[in-house]
Amino acid sequence: MTKSKIWLSSPHMGGTELKYIHEAFDSNWVAPLGPNVTGFEQDLENYIGNNSFVGALSSGTAALHLGLILLDVKAGDEVICQSMTFSASANPIVYQGATPIFIDSELDTWNLCPNALETAIKDRISKGKKPKAIIAVHLYGMPYKIDEVRSIANKYEIPILEDSAEALGSTYNGQKCGTFGDISVLSFNGNKIITTSGGGAIVTKNIDLKNKAIFLATQARDNAPHYQHSEIGYNYRMSNICAGIGRGQMEILDDHIAKRRAMHDFYKNIFKENSAITVFSEPNENYFSNHWLSAITVNSSLNEGKSREDLRLLLETENIESRPLWKPMHLQPIFKDAPYYGGTISENLFDIGLCLPSGSNLTEEEKKRIKNVINIF
Template identity: 75%
Template sequence: MTSSKIWLSSPHMGGNEQKFIKEAFEANWVAPLGPNVNGLENDLEKYLGSQVSVGALSSGTAAIHLGLILLGVKTGDEVLCQSMTFSASANPILYQGAIPVFIDSEKETWNLCPIALEEAIIDRIAKGKKPKIIIAVHLYGVPYKIDEVRVVADKYNIPILEDSAEALGSSYKGQRCGTFGDIGVLSFNGNKIITTSGGGAIVTKTKSLKDKAVFYATQSRDNAPHYQHSEIGYNYRMSNICAGIGRGQMEVLDDHVGLRRKMHNFYVDLFKTIHGVTVFSVPNNDYFANYWLSAITIDSQLTNGIDREILRLAFENANIETRPLWKPMHLQPVFEKYPYYGNNVAETLFEKGLCLPSGSNLTANERERIAEVVRTIFV
């Protein structure tokens, strides 16, 4: 008998989602507006603090796209983007007809390298094109080097679009991720720390900027009794039904963060005696990670030849989902022609790294199945 699938990161319902959905159906609010949309935005604003305004959208990708628009990115502009990330961080650059310029990672947080970032800015300016914005990502819920990246951004007066799609619940020096950039982005995709089935949010410093984002997200409809449009718009608003799921999920967000962190600690303990395997962890106590996905790197020279693929395939044979780290954007066929700055940190991480099952709903039996695979491989 085949054991049931253990997923990398599956949705985890809290129980109250049905209440908010039922209220939406009873009131016939089955549209991209309504009390759940407003309620979710208010819940997120209270959670994030820092006096931000939040607009609920159809996806995190939509939020990145609108963030680019709000920050003035136009055709031909250059956008500096972390290479070690999911493609959704970079795709909207091309939506705008802009040019991505990819930046390597640093070894501590696996995120945007401040040194390579400044090198890229200096070189692009020397080539006659000052970059328009910086897209920085909190990879797998671990905050990027926020202070160092901000120093570089401010030195050259370049705004930051903070991709916090993987980092709701993470913080740096006590401040929530999603609130550090000039504009922030959240994702509620089905595999995220909490979900709205599909969905995301844009985080702005002012209500007027949030209102502008919502205007674009609702087809840029002018204030007129008829349908009138003076600007290009998009169908990016979150539905009241999806927002209802999100309101129920917000009630268990901190619990889910705690459970993800517990999974991270499980892996730290599991691999502590295995030479050559390192569990990705925050560099110091300034960083608080939700550990959306727990990840490891494997040095096969220290593990008697056992590498990432050997372990991945062993998990696959046990019906356990794992996944290599994000393949860097500058190595992707669709992006390989664009400029890249840095060394080979991101490339090496991709070659050696593996994401492990991290869901907040994993059971003790499932953890034992995971541990058994590891014990079998690293005998």
């Protein structure tokens, strides 16, 4: 008999989501506006703090796209982007007709390397193309090197578009991720720490920028009794139904974070005696990761030749999902001609890294199954 599937990161409902959905149905608020949308935005603003303004959108990708528009990125511009990330971080650059400039990772946080970042900026300026923006990502919930990246961005007067899609609840020096960028984004996709089934949000420090984002996200309709449009708009607003799911999810966000972090500790305990396997963890006490996904690296030379791929395939035979780390964007066929700065850190991590089941809803029996396979490996 086939064993039940253990997913990498599945949605986890808390129970109160239906209350908000029923309220939306009872009041006939099923459009991309309504009390749940407003309430969800307020819940997020209260949670991340730092005088932030939040606009709820249809996806994190939509938020990144609008963020680039608000930063005035246009056709022919260049935008710096972390190479080791999901493609949604980079694709909106191309939507705007701009060119992505990819940057290697550093080993402490697996995120944007400050040294490679500054090298790239200097080189692009020398070529007559000062980058228009920097997309910095908190990979798997781990904050990037906030101070170093911000210092470089300020030095060259380039705004940061902070991709906090994987990092809701993570902090650096006690400040919530999603509040470090000139503009920031969140994601509530089905596999994220909380979900609205699909969905995302744009975060700004300026109410006018939030209002501009919402204007663009609702087809850029001018203030007129008829339908009049002076700018290109998009259908990017979150629905009141999805926002209702989000309101229920916000009530259990901290519990989900605690359970994801417990899964990280679960793996640290399993691998504590194995010098060949390293669990991706915070570099120091200034970092607090939600550990959206727990990840490991496998040194096959210290592990009798057994690699990350051997473990992934073994887990697969037991119907347990695991996944290699994000394949760097500069290695993707679609971006093969894009400029790249740095060494081979992101490439090496991709070769030896594996994401393990990390859901906040994993049962004790499922954890036993995972541990048994790892022990066999």
